[in-house]
Amino acid sequence: MRLSNGEALLAWPLAQHIITQGWRYNSGKSHNGIDMRTVIGNTSMRPVYSAEDGTVSATQVWDGHTKDERSMQSYGNRVDISHASYKGKALLTRYAHLSSICVKVGQKVKEGQLIGYSGATGNVYGAHLHFEVLLGGKRTNPLTWLDDAYIVASSNVYTYGPGEHAVERPADAPAAVNGLQIIKATGLTNAQAWEVYMLATKLDLLTMQLYVAKFADANNTTQDVEVGPVTQGDAKQVLTLLDKLGVQGKATVEAVQDAA
Ligand SMILES: [Zn+2]
Structure with missing residues (x-):
């Protein structure tokens, strides 16, 4: 996803965000x-999703035996997806050691679309997903392109350090005393409000009546939307969406204060 400041914020390729080895090995x-x-549990075959909209630029089927690190075959079954360029450089994501591949070269994919299933093909010590982000043909630290909703499998796992490029997120919302926030956005078009509604549905906020919208003009063409009180994690997702829709300027964030 491209943010209003031109930054590329990639989506996680798996539903579970547990990092076992970082940009540098332990x-x-x-x-x-x-x-x-x-x-996790009794299966290692997890759906793998495209990190952003793009085009499948390569797929590789493992020959079943080569593990030599100098060979592309060491990636096992592999998918490469090419995305819109970033600051004039080609941006590509790579998914390796898959058990199966669900896409073809040249196929257009959406962010979050299923592209294959994780596995243990190629040069592996066990089943896992190996994920790379290449900028201008050079590999870069994937954690600098993803949001920080992840955990590390051990305290030895390298995440990223000073000087490494990191996605500049839209301005952070003010911290709340109890961590909860309310987001109010006014004058959204019906289409924009629909996007917020869909996200609220995904975050399971509707059943708790944490999404409220009302028409803001006599002709029912704009809506005022209120989301919350929600956790900062949910608030961040809403703010990222508003930024993507180009309406973050119409939004305010209120910290929910403790009653005491
Ligand atoms: Zn790896």
């Missing part, structure tokens, strides 16, 4: 990607 050796845990 040994300190460079890894050039991240590994994500896929073995």
Whole structure:
């Protein structure tokens, strides 16, 4: 997803965001990607999703035996997706060690679209997803392109350090005393309000009546929308959507104060 400031905020390729090896291995050796845990419960085959809208630029089927790190075959079954360029440089995401591939070269995919299932093909110590982000053909630290909703499998896992590019998020909302926030956006078009409604549905806010909208003009062409009180995580998703819709300027964020 591209933010209003031109930054690319990629979506997580798995539903579970557990990092087992970072941009540098725990040994300190460079890894050039991240590994994500896929073995949860009794299956390691997890749906893998495209990190952003794009076009499938390559797929590779593993030959079933090559594990040599110098060979592309070490990635096992692999998908590469090319996205809109970032600051004039080609942006590509790579998904490796898959058990199966659901897309074809040249196919257009949407952010969040299923592209395959995780597995243990290629040069692996066990089932996991290896994820890379390449900018201008050079591998970069994937964690600098993703939001910070992840956990690390151990305290040794490298995340990212000073000087590494990080997505500049839209302005942070004020911190709330109890962590809850209310977002009010006025004068949204019906289409924009619909997008917020859909996100609120996804976040399961409707059943708790945490999404309220009312028409803001006599002709029913604009709406005032209120979301909350919600957690800062949910608030961030709403603010990111408003930013994507280009209406963050119409929104205010209120911290919910403790009654005491
Ligand atoms: Zn890896």
